[in-house]
Structures are given as structure tokens and as C-alpha cells.
Amino acid sequence: MTTTITVIPGDGIGPDIIAATVDILNAAGCDFAYEYADAGLTALEKTGELLPQSTLDAIARNRATLKGPLTTPVGEGFTSINVSLRKQFELYANVRPVKSFKGTQARYENIDIITVRENTEGMYSGLGQVVSDDGSEAQALSKITRTGAERIVRFAYELARREGRQKVTTVHKANILKSTSGLFLKVAREVAAEYPDIQSDEMIVDAVCMKLVMNPEQFDVIVTTNLFGDILSDLCAGLVGGLGMAPGANIGENSAIFEAVHGSAPDIAGQNIANPTSVILAAIQMLEYLEMPEPAARILAALTDVIASGDRTTRDLGGNGSTTDFTAAVIERL
Ligand code: NAI
Ligand code: MG
Numbered sequence: 001m002t003t004t005i006t007v008i009p010g011d012g013i014g015p016d017i018i019a020a021t022v023d024i025l026n027a028a029g030c031d032f033a034y035e036y037a038d039a040g041l042t043a044l045e046k047t048g049e050l051l052p053q054s055t056l057d058a059i060a061r062n063r064a065t066l067k068g069p070l071t072t073p074v075g076e077g078f079t080s081i082n083v084s085l086r087k088q089f090e091l092y093a094n095v096r097p098v099k100s101f102k103g104t105q106a107r108y109e110n111i112d113i114i115t116v117r118e119n120t121e122g123m124y125s126g127l128g129q130v131v132s133d134d135g136s137e138a139q140a141l142s143k144i145t146r147t148g149a150e151r152i153v154r155f156a157y158e159l160a161r162r163e164g165r166q167k168v169t170t171v172h173k174a175n176i177l178k179s180t181s182g183l184f185l186k187v188a189r190e191v192a193a194e195y196p197d198i199q200s201d202e203m204i205v206d207a208v209c210m211k212l213v214m215n216p217e218q219f220d221v222i223v224t225t226n227l228f229g230d231i232l233s234d235l236c237a238g239l240v241g242g243l244g245m246a247p248g249a250n251i252g253e254n255s256a257i258f259e260a261v262h263g264s265a266p267d268i269a270g271q272n273i274a275n276p277t278s279v280i281l282a283a284i285q286m287l288e289y290l291e292m293p294e295p296a297a298r299i300l301a302a303l304t305d306v307i308a309s310g311d312r313t314t315r316d317l318g319g320n321g322s323t324t325d326f327t328a329a330v331i332e333r334l
Contacts, residue, residue, distance in 0.1 A: 012264025013274035014068025020327040040070030091250035104241035117229025149187040156223035171224035247282035302333035
């Protein structure tokens with residue numbers, strides 16, 4: 001049966017790397033129909049809105065959305081489109097896998113970490129933002145709920161079980177943030193007890209930063225609150241060669257949006273030199289989400305092979321290929 005995917009090409013390098021990825025999905029024999037929609041600067045120019053209702057409808061209609069990076073205009077009172085999407089569709093889980101690929105200049109060779117970040121609460125809930133009239137004091141509220149903590153920790157354990165992972169590490173700062181991080185940790189321990197088949201570990205966020213840099217191979221699945229997850233997942237991307245190698249999924253009960261972690265890269269837009277890897281990896285995440293493991297594994301094997309051989313990869317990976325050369329090389333290996 002044909003599955004319809006919402007595709008948002010996005011801004012800057014977005015249309016190139018999304019087109020590359022759609023070509024690869026088709027070459028892998030995925031039975032998809034694509035419903036194209038605009039968001040970001042592209043949508044603003046066409047419709048006067050960054051996130052048109054028709055795009056929201058398309059995301060709501062289909063089980064999965066593949067999204068290119070979007071440019072949020074700075075200093076014109078626009079709120080981040082990504083934050084709006086997370087709120088609108090209650091995409092509570094931000095899943096960011098990083099993996100070592102041979103043929104990159106990354107420092108480590110055996111990294112395979114998934115960060116599961118709570119995407120709606122914590123320091124980013126936007127609550128209680130106050131700046132005193134004279135500008136000398138500022139406050140913001142962090143809010144953790146039992147429901148929010150439980151669903152993200154459970155999500156992490158279910159993912160670990162489904163993917164045959166060994167260990168889930170809960171990352172917190174409950175020694176200092178006794179109320180919020182304390183509740184998160186308490187709930188995490190309760191959920192962990194329901195998964196005796198998975199090893200459970202807990203660690204304080206600052207220690208995790210040190211250990212990720214010194215010995216990242218010890219980590220498997222990490223689950224944490226919004227702010228810590230934002231920072232740790234970028235740190236993890238750096239361990240495997242940067243944002244060009246890192247995909248992310250935003251998953252809720254009824255919708256899921258798969259994207260690259262990097263932005264629209266206006267400095268290299270329109271030159272056919274962007275590295276499509278992050279979006280290809282996001283598409284692989286999407287295939288796994290849609291329970292299509294066969295094409296997911298095949299695309300990953302082809303991509304791994306092309307990156308390892310090196311010659312037709314993009315410049316940021318040390319190759320001298322264009323986006324289309326890179327894509328053609330992946331398709332040939334399928
Ligand atoms: P960026 O990630 O677009 O670029 C940072 C640097 O990495 C640039 O030098 C760029 O050329 C390079 N780069 C990024 N992706 C690459 C790729 N696939 N291949 C090769 N090189 C790549 O971050 P920047 O410049 O801070 O943001 C640009 C725009 O993107 C902004 O408008 C920002 O709001 C937006 N943005 C959107 C995101 C999203 O939609 N998920 C995430 C981050 C930023
Ligand atoms: Mg971030």
C-alpha cells in the first residue's frame with residue numbers, strides 16, 4: 001500500500017538535499033507518494049506566512065513528514081517555526097542518533113548513541129519569563145510534570161527494547177535542581193524498574209559532558225530533559241563529524257517530523273555542494289518509524305559504503321563530489 005509522506009523542502013540548501021533524499025527513497029523501492037508543502041522563508045515569500053495553514057494540514061494528514069531546514073527571519077518578531085511545530089503537534093520526543101562513519105575526520109570510531117530529549121517542558125516551557133522594569137533582574141520557570149517525564153522515559157526504554165540496545169542512561173542534575181530534575185529522576189527510576197531486560201544507569205549532566213568527550217563509546221541510549229538534551233545532542237553530533245552527519249526526529253502520538261539537525265546553510269545554498277547525509281539519515285529514521293526496516297538497512301549500507309570510499313563525498317567530508325555526485329553514488333550502490 002502506498003504511504004503518503006509530507007515533504008517540506010525548506011530554505012537554502014533544503015531543496016537540494018531533500019530532492020537527493022527523495023531520489024534515494026525512490027531508488028530503494030519505497031512505495032511512497034509525496035505531498036509537498038512550504039514553510040519558512042519560501043512560504044513567507046509565496047503566502048506572507050512562515051507556516052501556512054495548508055502546511056499544518058498536510059503535516060496533520062500524513063503519518064510522517066520529511067522536512068528540510070527552515071530559515072527563521074531574525075529580529076522581525078517571528079517565533080521559531082520549529083518550536084511552533086513541536087507545540088502544535090505535541091512532538092514530545094526529540095530523537096537524535098549519532099553514529100561513527102569510517103571515512104570522516106571524526107575523532108572516534110565506535111560511537112553509536114541515541115539522545116532522547118524531552119521536547120516540550122523543562123527550561124524551554126516558556127513559562128514565567130520576567131524581566132524587571134529596570135532590567136536588573138530576569139527569571140524563567142522550569143516545569144517538569146510526571147506525565148511529561150514518564151512518557152519520554154518510557155519512549156526511551158521502548159526504543160531501546162525495539163532496537164536491541166543494552167543500556168539507558170538518565171541524565172539529570174537532581175543534586176542541585178532538587179524539584180524539577182529530582183522529579184524527572186524519580187519517575188525515570190520508576191519506569192526503569194519496569195524494564196529489567198535493559199540496563200539502567202543515571203548520571204549527572206556535567207559528568208556526562210566529560211565522559212562523552214573522554215570515552216563516548218560507553219553510552220548507548222541517553223534520556224534527558226529539554227535543555228540538557230539540546231546541548232548534549234549537539235555535543236554528540238560533534239563527536240561524529242559535525243552537524244552534517246546528524247539527523248533528528250520529532251515524534252508525538254499522532255505526528256512525526258524527520259529532519260537534519262543543521263540549518264539552511266545560506267553560505268553554500270544553490271551551489272550543489274551541501275552534504276545530504278543528515279537528511280538521508282533522517283529518512284532512514286522515518287523508514288524505521290514506518291516499520292520499513294528493509295529499505296532503511298539497505299540505504300544505510302549504501303551510504304556507509306560511499307562515505308567510507310570517500311571519493312564522491314562532499315567537501316565537508318574531505319571529498320570533491322557535488323550533492324548530486326554523492327547522491328548518484330548512493331543510488332548506484334543500492
Ligand atoms: P547552519 O547549520 O545552516 O550552518 C552552519 C555551518 O555549517 C555553515 O558554514 C554551513 O555551510 C555548514 N553546513 C550546514 N549544513 C551543511 C551541509 N548539509 N553540508 C555542508 N555544510 C553544511 O547554521 P546557521 O548558519 O547558524 O543557520 C542558518 C539558518 O538556518 C538560520 O536562519 C537558522 O535559523 C536556520 N536553522 C534552521 C534549523 C532547522 O530548520 N532545523 C536548525 C538550525 C538553524
Ligand atoms: Mg539545539
